[in-house]
Amino acid sequence: MNFELSDEQAMVRAASRDLLSDRAPIERVRAWLDREEDADSEVWELAAESGWPGLALPEEYGGAGQGLVELALVAEEVARALGRVPFVPTAVVGRALTAAGPTRLGAAVLPELAAGSAWATWALAEPHTPWTLDGVHATARNDGIEIVLDGIKTAVQDAGGADWLLVTARHEGTLASFLVDRHALGVTTRRQQVLDPTRAFYEVRFEDVRVPSDRRLDGGPAEIQRLLDDAAVLHCADALGVMERMLELTVEHTKVRVQFGRPIGSFQAVKHACADMAMLVHGARAATYYAAMAADAGSAAAARSACAAAAHTSQSAGEVASRALQLHGGIGFTWEHDLHLYLRRAKADSVLYGDADVHRDRLCALLRQSPASV
CATH class of the missing domain: 2.40.110.10 (Butyryl-CoA Dehydrogenase, subunit A, domain 2)
Incomplete structure (x- = not known):
């Protein structure tokens, strides 16, 4: 299995980040917090023009025929920008219809999902x-x-x-x-x-x-469980984007926050804390994209990989959030600072589609079923 992103995948990540940074900056995100709408319709329309909704849908329905890795790349960028678009839930339903939906049902619904004119x-x-x-x-x-x-x-x-x-x-x-x-x-x-x-x-x-x-x-229960694993991997990617941004905000803060006459980032204890955060982010990235690649490859280890990624990332998101808040001090918990929005999203990601305990229990059950394949 090749763990390097292809040129096309790197372009998906770059294009997604450019769109969100340009059209969905944090100021726009804040402006939408108290609105009744579920999604920012203008950003979702731009996302649809860029092909996000149909990224992993079959080409005959207007999609691009890509896989879980490409979906994870976009999900990571959406979370990094706190984007208010229904990308992940629509992608999950699209994968379900593609894998197990009756042909007539897929033909009626998937073109709408691919075009972004409807979401699920x-x-x-x-x-x-x-x-x-x-x-x-x-x-x-x-x-x-x-x-x-x-x-x-x-x-x-x-x-x-x-x-x-x-x-x-x-x-x-x-x-x-x-x-x-x-x-x-x-x-x-x-x-x-x-x-x-x-x-x-x-x-x-x-x-x-x-x-x-x-x-x-x-498909029955087996197909539903496979979809649950895919959804967990996409939420790992969401948590990864949040963790990455919290790390960036924390490093930026330690460079400018002065204590005892010098930036706090120059203190060894603070450096160690930031290094610990970086290790957790890198670990979550490796686990998430390994799980996504295993799913796309149809590997026998796909289910175990999804459980391992979800268990690790659920716990890591909370640890990164705690260290980020500690290094920011009280300002990190105020409404005026962007960090608290990421803290809240990280906490939600740690339980969506199963917390660390749920995935550890299932991983243990899978290992008991086929220990020889580990």
Whole structure:
């Protein structure tokens, strides 16, 4: 496996960073914090023109046919800029439809997702349950040619403005996912008050929601677990972008903050703290992109790699945030300083799609199943 980025991948990263730094500076992000909209429509339109929504979708549907690595590169840059766009949730649903969606359903929905004219999000997690397949209790039952959904989902990102909801529920004794129109009768959304103000999360209720039977995706629990691993890797990339920016802000601060007549960055203890942060960032980068490359290569180690990356990055994000706040002093926690926005996003990333404990438990289970392949 080649761990170097190709020229094309490097261009994806550079172009994404240029677009966000030019059209979504931190001042614009702050201006959107108190707005009702889930996404910055102007930035999302520019992102669509740049091909972000269709980056990993098949070419026959208007996509570029790329993989999880390219999605991770953009996700990292979006997080680094605190971009308010529904890139990750739409990418996750796009991967689900590409891998397991019925052909007719994919032909109807994927071109819209690729063009950015519609976006989608995954309704997986439920209140007071872990981000695992065992935590899914929503139900789906047959009623003639339709399927009826009931249940409550939580922490559904950007659901208020989404056109499509990918809903995972228990159907005929097994887990299955269904593509639901957000405006369908019986679907209600309530915006949640969360720690991270740079993204919108919702509670979504499904009460006797009728879905055509051809909206059921194929693949079953194995495919859903694979999608959960992919989503975890993309959130690792999000956390990586946040960690990278916190490190940059901290190094910049230690160069100009003067104490005892000289910059605090000249003190050995501060240098060691910054070096520790850099090691955590580099470790998270290596784990995240190894997991993404393993998934794209169809490696047998893909699931274990995703768990290792998520477990490491979830914990590292919190440690980097703590050191950044310590080195900034009290100013880092004030509303006026940008660091506190990254602190909040890092905390959210550490639990989305499973915290470190969830992924460590699954990693141990995978290792017990196939110790010889480690």
